[in-house]
Amino acid sequence: MKTKSALAFAEAHRNENLDRLISFLSIPSISTSPEYQPDIERAANWLVAQMKAMGFNRARTFRTPGHPIVYGEWTKAGKDAPTLLVYGHYDVQPTDPDDEWLSPPFKPTIRGENIYARGASDDKGQLYTHLAAAEAFFGAGSQPPVNLKFLIEGEEETGSTNLGPFVEEHAEMLRCDVAAISDTEWVNPATPTIVYGVRGLAYLEIEIRGPKSDLHSGLYGGAVHNPLQVAAEMLAALHDEQGRVTIPGFYDKVRLLSDEERAELARVPFDEEELRAEVGAPALWEGEKGYTLLERTSVRPTLEIHGIGGGFTGAGSKTVIPAWATAKVSMRLVPDQKAAEIADLFTENIHRLAPPTVRVTVRRYGMADPAVIERDTPPMQAAVRALRRGFDAEPVFVRSGGTIPIVTMLNEELNVPVVMMGFGLPDDNLHAPNEKLNLDHFYRGISTVIHFMTELAGQS
């Protein structure tokens, strides 16, 4: 009865939910660049205001050495009701290259079935479904069947640096029976997808210093080692011809898939040509030989170059041997690799590769360990039933290639079952121009979360 009325309330208030999502998406809460600090604060305060207006008994921001963490709770469902911790993040990726956006990234725009804006899918739109679901119970004159705790950070896109210490310090406040996260995508538009694993991340930057200043390439070419050439040669040496990462020890702790897991993954409905057309590359990459594409993007570790700095990249030509070069590199990790160990192996390897003609420094950015979650638990089955009802389709379980640092903290350290029940689609353009969220998924996502809360409480 409560569920039905909450569903009806959400249905009747689609426009209000869309308006509020638009106001949330309009805040350029980019976490990677200090100039957006005021917007980070605005986004955090916006969430606090929403939760207060909704009737939460507590909602506030917590200062950290970085961006504030938003926490809100409503714990009046009773002692027997389970407690659900919802995690999300209000920060977003940078928007460059800006000239490739068809509408401004922070002017949310509806085109066709989608709303376009930075953060639409990752993660503001998905996070908002949980707020809207809770509100639907209140709005319908009843109350949620579970106790609710919302933990919303502003540093997910920069490696969740301050989240770990916060979770440790506030373990009592965050105590819960289950955690839910909507920050993932479906394998295809027809198949609701529960993610039961995330890859870890080790993000590093290499700095290569050669001469003390830029030099004329005609006068010094052949005498002074070009740091960009050194960078290209070291970066090229990080993969072999089989697409494998060459860092000694890199694969040592990678857990092999069971035959059953491989068979299951092979059954996931997936069309490589569709993916190729969607990304627009002339051909997909074979990557690490001996593994299927879905294996390579979820259960195998990878290494990517994100940018190479130094020298001259402006319009026209400049004949310079640059004084320095930098390279940003990250590795996606799988169980049982540890981010700190892999960062050590990477750093040792770079120093081994570096020629005596340059000085090399390696810096660390975000670090996160990978996680895999049990699937045959009551919360996971509650999510299966909720997705079935919300979308009239049978969900699948997959491991994601992405990284959500909180998952490891909750699952491995606090022993809380984590349900990753996302509403994104594979073509949502995460971290890219023209990020979007399908509006039908947004509305059905709200219904699904209503069902999920009900299922968790065993009241269906």
Place this chain on the structure above:
Amino acid sequence: MKTKSALAFAEAHRNENLDRLISFLSIPSISTSPEYQPDIERAANWLVAQMKAMGFNRARTFRTPGHPIVYGEWTKAGKDAPTLLVYGHYDVQPTDPDDEWLSPPFKPTIRGENIYARGASDDKGQLYTHLAAAEAFFGAGSQPPVNLKFLIEGEEETGSTNLGPFVEEHAEMLRCDVAAISDTEWVNPATPTIVYGVRGLAYLEIEIRGPKSDLHSGLYGGAVHNPLQVAAEMLAALHDEQGRVTIPGFYDKVRLLSDEERAELARVPFDEEELRAEVGAPALWEGEKGYTLLERTSVRPTLEIHGIGGGFTGAGSKTVIPAWATAKVSMRLVPDQKAAEIADLFTENIHRLAPPTVRVTVRRYGMADPAVIERDTPPMQAAVRALRRGFDAEPVFVRSGGTIPIVTMLNEELNVPVVMMGFGLPDDNLHAPNEKLNLDHFYRGISTVIHFMTELAGQS
């Protein structure tokens, strides 16, 4: 007598010459970027005004599809007097990285024995010695012993694109007996240096396009080939472990040095450790095995990477597989390599190296053929005597690693003997922050040019 009075006039007007050099150096005539177009015009007009004020019978700018070419002449030395064509360029390199300049690049600043500014050595300061020498004759109440033609372009730093057609079209106007260029450096601070060869240049840009937009590296890493990885691997493949360029056919037309030339080069006073300390690299590069450092930087061809674009190089981290990568690459060429042929070989090689996962385009920027000039000619010997007098030291002959496109045009096509008599020093920071010119070299350079004009006319 004329010579003595001209020398005395120059000596007495050091301050005026310095002031005028400062005003010339204050114009940010950067040729590589369209935003400096008005400054390019200012620099060209400044030169015209100088020549008019000095009493030249003709001085004007010529429009080209690019930056204007300045031409001025004084041809009243009589039919029997030889005609000297002075070539220089009023354009300068970009100034980045700007934060490494100790004083602003276009606010000429004297520190110690030097004047610091972009263009101080390359080429405004060196070019100005010829103007000041001519003026010294007029100022002393007489006139230069040779007919003078000044050809000063504004595109040397962008490959002299429009100079070739201009020289062809105005062959009659530019007719001369000898050409002089002061746009080169000495091998060390004690040894006046005449350059008798320049390397050619083929400057290209590779564009590598993979996916149609930037992608999330967690979700697509392992499935989509990273264009920056492709760039690193292709660029790394351009040198082998012997430091040789691997482009098939690259060395086919390289003229081998005679034993005599090698022996002569080995006698050039040169200290590798001094060079290493000057450039500040932890060690010099061995480069192409089997050749000495001076050979590698002058008589052997090289390949340099100038910049790698694409992805994210800002502060912090961004986990992106970029849609594209670019690389700016140039090759310095030696006789009998031809720039157009080498550009073809490079392009073919890049397409051969490109994997099917990306689309690759190669664009051409500046192209210039190499040149070597006869040394036992009267104008070269006139330069030897002039340098001896100007600097009280014995000059040496070397081939430069740099590129001056006009040299090939004059020497190979118009059959004019070219004398490259530079006043720069090896630590002038050409194309780099804190470019400078030694002031003693500036004043002695003026005297040397006065001697040179006299020697050419056979009036010493």
